[in-house]
Structure formats: C-alpha cells, structure tokens
Amino acid sequence: MKRGSVTVVCRCNDVTEEEIAKAIEMGVDDFELLRRYLRLGFGPCQGRSCIMVAARIFSRATGKSMDEVLSNYRIRPPILPVPAKYFVRGVER
Amino acid sequence: MIGKCSSCFMIVDGVPNVKTCREPVREGLVVERQRGWVPPAGGVELGGVENRELEADLLVVGGGPAGLSAALKAAEYGLDVVIVDEHLRLGGQLLKQTHKFFGSVELFGGLRGFQIAEEYIRKLESNEKVKVLSQSAVYGVFRGGLVGVVGRGAHYAIRPKSVVGSPGASERYLDFVNNDLPGVIGAGGAQTIMNEFGVKPGERALVVGSGNVGLIVSYQLLQAGVRVEAIVEILPEIGGWFVHAAKVRRYGIPILTRHTLRAVYGNERVEEAEVVEVDERFNPIPGSEKRFEVDLVLLAVGLEPDFRLFAQCGAAMKWSPDLGGPVPLRTSDLETSVRNLYVAGDASGIEEATTAMIEGQIAALSTASKLTDGSRASRAIEEAEKLSKFLWDEYRASPLLARARRGKLSVTVSREEMERIRSLNPSPVSFG
Numbered sequence: 001m002k003r004g005s006v007t008v009v010c011r012c013n014d015v016t017e018e019e020i021a022k023a024i025e026m027g028v029d030d031f032e033l034l035r036r037y038l039r040l041g042f043g044p045c046q047g048r049s050c051i052m053v054a055a056r057i058f059s060r061a062t063g064k065s066m067d068e069v070l071s072n073y074r075i076r077p078p079i080l081p082v083p084a085k086y087f088v089r090g091v092e093r
Numbered sequence: 094m095i096g097k098c099s100s101c102f103m104i105v106d107g108v109p110n111v112k113t114c115r116e117p118v119r120e121g122l123v124v125e126r127q128r129g130w131v132p133p134a135g136g137v138e139l140g141g142v143e144n145r146e147l148e149a150d151l152l153v154v155g156g157g158p159a160g161l162s163a164a165l166k167a168a169e170y171g172l173d174v175v176i177v178d179e180h181l182r183l184g185g186q187l188l189k190q191t192h193k194f195f196g197s198v199e200l201f202g203g204l205r206g207f208q209i210a211e212e213y214i215r216k217l218e219s220n221e222k223v224k225v226l227s228q229s230a231v232y233g234v235f236r237g238g239l240v241g242v243v244g245r246g247a248h249y250a251i252r253p254k255s256v257v258g259s260p261g262a263s264e265r266y267l268d269f270v271n272n273d274l275p276g277v278i279g280a281g282g283a284q285t286i287m288n289e290f291g292v293k294p295g296e297r298a299l300v301v302g303s304g305n306v307g308l309i310v311s312y313q314l315l316q317a318g319v320r321v322e323a324i325v326e327i328l329p330e331i332g333g334w335f336v337h338a339a340k341v342r343r344y345g346i347p348i349l350t351r352h353t354l355r356a357v358y359g360n361e362r363v364e365e366a367e368v369v370e371v372d373e374r375f376n377p378i379p380g381s382e383k384r385f386e387v388d389l390v391l392l393a394v395g396l397e398p399d400f401r402l403f404a405q406c407g408a409a410m411k412w413s414p415d416l417g418g419p420v421p422l423r424t425s426d427l428e429t430s431v432r433n434l435y436v437a438g439d440a441s442g443i444e445e446a447t448t449a450m451i452e453g454q455i456a457a458l459s460t461a462s463k464l465t466d467g468s469r470a471s472r473a474i475e476e477a478e479k480l481s482k483f484l485w486d487e488y489r490a491s492p493l494l495a496r497a498r499r500g501k502l503s504v505t506v507s508r509e510e511m512e513r514i515r516s517l518n519p520s521p522v523s524f525g
Contacts, residue, residue: 005270005271005356006270006271006273007268007269007270007271007272008268008272008273009268011098011099011100011266011273012099017268043099044099044102044110045097045098045099046401048097048098048099048263049098049099049100049263049266050266052265052397052418053265053266053267053268057268065412066412066414067411067412070412070419074404075400075401075404075405076233076405077232077233077234077235077241077405078232078233078241079231079232079233079401079402079405080230080232080401081110082230082232082243083108083243085141085142086142086243086248
C-alpha cells in the first residue's frame with residue numbers, strides 16, 4: 001500500500017504520476033507501451049477516469065499531439081465489466 | 094459517481110466490483126469495503142441467464158435527455174424502439190438537476206430537470222412502440238450489426254436497423270497531490286448523493302472549476318447545508334453563465350480565478366486543501382499558497398464524452414480540446430462513419446440537456462426518414478432540417494455556447510466528406 005504524498009492517475013491499479021514520468025524518462029515513447037508497462041487503465045473501469053489524464057501528461061512530456069498519442073488506443077468488447085455468468089454455461093452431470 | 098468510474102466499487106453480497114452508486118438497497122444486503130485485489134468470488138451461481146433475441150428499428154443506448162427524446166420521436170413516426178439504460182431509473186443526469194431550464198415551452202423551459210425526466214418516463218411508459226431495458230448495458234457490437242446487451246439476469250442479442258448512441262459523459266479527473274483521499278469527489282457525484290439520494294456529502298467544501306456545473310453545485314451545497322469555502326478557477330475568468338455566478342456571489346462564496354488546487358491533506362479523509370495562484374502560463378506562483386480547512390473537495394473541471402461505443406464500432410474519431418476528448422466525426426444529421434450509427438447528447442461533445450434533446454430528435458428523424466416512406470419520410474426530413482437550423486443558427490448562436498459551437502463544427506462534415514471517410518476507414522460493423 002503506497003501512502004504519503006502521491007498523485008494517483010489510474011485509481012484501479014494505483015498508477016501514480018511519478019511512475020509515468022519515470023517511465024517516459026526511461027524511454028517509453030509510445031502510449032500503448034506505457035499502458036502495458038504500467039497496467040494503466042487495465043483495471044475494472046478500463047480507463048474511464050485515467051486515460052485522458054495520462055494521455056495529456058504523455059502529450060505534454062513527449063510533444064506529441066493528442067490524436068497521435070491516442071492513435072493506437074483501441075476499445076474492444078466487453079466495453080464495460082460484465083459478470084462472468086453471462087458468458088458461461090454450466091454442464092449438467 | 095455518475096455511474097461511469099470505478100470509484101464506488103465495493104463487495105456486495107460477496108461479489109466484488111459492484112458499482113454501489115447504482116446498486117439498489119435491499120433487505121439483508123452485505124456491503125464490504127474493497128481494497129486492492131479481490132480473489133474471484135466463489136459460489137456464484139452459473140446458468141439461470143436467459144438468452145433472448147430482439148429486433149428493433151432503432152436501438153437507443155443510454156436513456157438520458159438525448160436518448161429519451163430520440164426514442165419518443167422515433168416512436169412518433171411508428172418505429173419500434175428499444176432503449177438500453179444502465180441506471181435503475183431512466184433520465185440520466187436529468188434526475189439530479191433541480192434547477193429550472195431556460196427557453197421555450199417546447200424545450201421544457203420553466204421545468205426542473207427531474208421533472209423533464211418524469212415527463213418523458215410518463216410518455217414512454219404508455220407507448221407500446223418502446224421497450225425499455227433498464228439496469229442493462231451494451232457490452233459490445235459485433236459483425237453483422239449484432240449488439241450484445243446484459244442486465245438483470247438476461248443476455249440480449251439485438252439486431253437493430255439503426256442505433257442512436259447517447260451514452261453521456263464521465264467526469265474529468267484531476268491530477269493533484271493525494272487526489273485519491275476520500276472526500277475528493279466529482280461534482281456530479283455530489284449531486285447524485287444530495288439531490289437523488291438526499292444525503293449530505295460533507296460539512297465544508299471547496300469546489301474546483303467555475304463552469305456551470307461548479308456554480309450550480311455550489312448553490313446546491315448551500316441548499317443542503319454545506320458551507321462552501323471557495324470556488325477555484327484556473328482561468329482568468331469565470332467559466333459559467335452570469336446568472337449562476339451572480340447567484341453564488343450573492344451568497345458570499347468567493348470565486349478565486351487564476352487559482353488551482355495543488356494538494357489535499359488528511360489522515361483517513363480530506364481535512365485540508367491547498368490552493369495556489371497561477372501565472373499566465375498556469376505555473377504556480379511561489380508564496381501564493383492558501384489553505385482551506387475542508388472535508389469535501391468537489392471536482393467540476395469538465396466532462397469527457399463517453400466514446401467507447403463509437404470507438405469499438407470503428408467509427409472515425411477526432412480528439413477535440415473544445416469538446417473534452419475524442420468524439421466521432423458526424424454529418425449534420427448526426428450519423429457517424431459507421432452507417433446508421435448516430436451520436437447524440439453529451440457523447441457528441443457535451444453541451445447541456447437542451448441541446449441533447451434536440452440532437453436526439455434530429456438523429457431519430459434522420460432514421461425515420463430512411464425507414465419510412467412517402468409523406469412520412471418527407472415530413473421527417475423537413476422536421477429534422479427545421480430543428481437543425483434552430484440548433485445551429487439560433488440556440489448555439491448565443492455567445493455562451495460559442496466554444497461548444499466551434500468544437501462541434503470542427504467534427505461535423507458534409508455527406509460527401511463522410512463518404513470519403515467511409516471509403517478510407519471501412520468499419521467492421523454496420524447496421525441496417
């Protein structure tokens with residue numbers, strides 16, 4: 001559990017602004033790579049609060065336009081969390 | 094807290110990741126705090142899910158002002174409509190709007206938001222052309238234009254001839270120190286707690302953002318007996334309309350322009366907020382820090398259109414700073430590059446409920462013009478043109494809506510241009 005003074009970007013996976021800055025400094029120059037590396041937006045809300053905040057930070061730090069930053073960001077189904085019971089069927093024994 | 098984020102996830106009856114902001118209270122409910130990783134729930138009953146197939150002339154995704162007006166208008170033209178909405182009750186953000194609307198009677202001027210919702214619900218309930226699936230959500234759109242919906246123990250495979258996407262927007266989040274402390278909430282969330290559920294969200298508040306939402310929520314906080322210490326605004330001028338700003342000023346709430354929230358502090362929840370003045374480049378001015386003793390910090394820093402449905406369908410998107418995020422490109426009758434997929438309401442680039450209702454109707458009329466014929470079709474075209482003209486040349490001509498107008502213009506393309514975009518970005522799904 002991280003505490004003290006932190007600025008949280010992804011609340012689902014506890015990714016902080018500091019971690020994003022560090023990753024960019026390390027040479028992460030692609031937004032999708034950043035997302036995979038930090039698991040940013042990979043939690044149950046699927047980035048609903050954090051993606052645009054993170055994309056703006058990334059755009060500022062790298063000088064890339066927002067359209068460019070988001071160009072490989074894909075939305076795939078399910079577009080929201082769905083309980084597993086809707087997709088599985090039991091087998092009678 | 095307007096049903097989009099994950100901030101209210103808790104363990105309900107042993108099931109993790111339940112959005113408690115929209116989970117109805119019932120006898121014997123066990124609610125537990127969810128911290129970090131939760132092992133998969135055991136003992137969850139499988140099966141018992143009903144599988145249904147539905148056909149519809151029009152599927153409306155999201156039952157707020159845009160979706161409801163689209164559904165009613167389409168039904169008026171004889172179309173079979175299905176509305177899918179995540180919430181318990183239809184109405185979207187109208188449900189928490191306790192202020193009166195401006196404008197003419199046809200546009201519900203003089204009514205309060207929740208009253209408009211009641212009016213719509215009453216009309217829809219008695220309309221047999223409209224089927225409502227509440228507490229249900231679209232989770233994906235698949236090849237052949239098949240729309241997957243889950244909710245209340247049922248899975249629906251819906252094959253609509255046309256879709257109006259009106260999923261709304263989510264509240265923008267802000268990066269500042271300790272922004273995950275309890276007591277930091279979205280202004281819309283606070284409205285849900287106060288105006289829909291009747292719960293006082295705190296004792297002393299600081300509001301961040303002086304747009305209409307920030308100003309209106311400040312007044313509503315006062316009505317709920319919450320002391321509002323200040324409203325901070327990073328820009329040099331107040332963002333919202335003069336009437337709303339004058340109202341909160343009269344009650345003695347200071348509006349600090351050129352100020353931003355830098356940090357909040359506290360042990361288990363917010364106890365103090367640190368605000369700092371900024372220069373022309375929005376850089377903090379050292380030594381200008383001010384501290385407020387508050388237990389509530391409301392973020393009213395704008396909304397972000399919910400773009401997921403459109404992006405998943407493969408619609409051509411554009412990021413617009415004036416519109417709060419990525420939105421689908423559309424023609425003037427609101428059709429996206431995915432044929433027969435329309436966008437309306439906040440998701441089209443946010444404005445407010447009145448423009449949402451007009452957009453919903455325009456989208457429904459465009460659909461009606463394609464799915465009916467003869468005099469009905471030409472009447473739909475005529476009505477859509479009239480509404481569109483009113484929207485662009487009168488309603489949005491107000492200087493108060495200049496920014497939204499500019500933004501929406503920048504993502505609206507001609508029919509010919511849309512055909513060109515379609516040939517360059519063929520979408521994997523289609524309706525019709």
